[in-house]
Amino acid sequence: MTVKPQLTGVHDLIRDNQEKPVLMVTIRGLEYSAFGRALGKLPWYKRILRRLPVHIHLDRFDGVLLSGGPSALNKRIESYFNEGTPLATV
DSSP states (O other), X not given: OOOOGGGHHHHHHHHHTTTSOEEEEEEESGGGSTTXXXXXXXXXXXXXXXXXXXXXXXXXXXXXXXXXXXXXXXXHHHHHXXXXXXXXXX
C-alpha cells in the first residue's frame, strides 16, 4: 500500500506527541464572509456592513487511535467532520 505524503502529517504529529490531546475545530458561518463561497447567494444590500454569526466548536480527544496507519486516520478525521462521528480513542 502506498500512502500519499500529504496524509501522513497529522498521523506523525499524533504519534510523536501521544501524551497531548487532539483538538478538532469546526467553524461555521464564514461561508458568508467576503471570501466565502455563499456570498453570491446574498442580496447586494446584505453584503455590505453586516455582522456574521460565526460559531466555533472545539472537541478534545485524548489518546487517538492510530491503528490502520495514516490513511485510516484520515478517513476517521473526514468522518468526524462530514458525519459527526467521534474519533476513536484508547
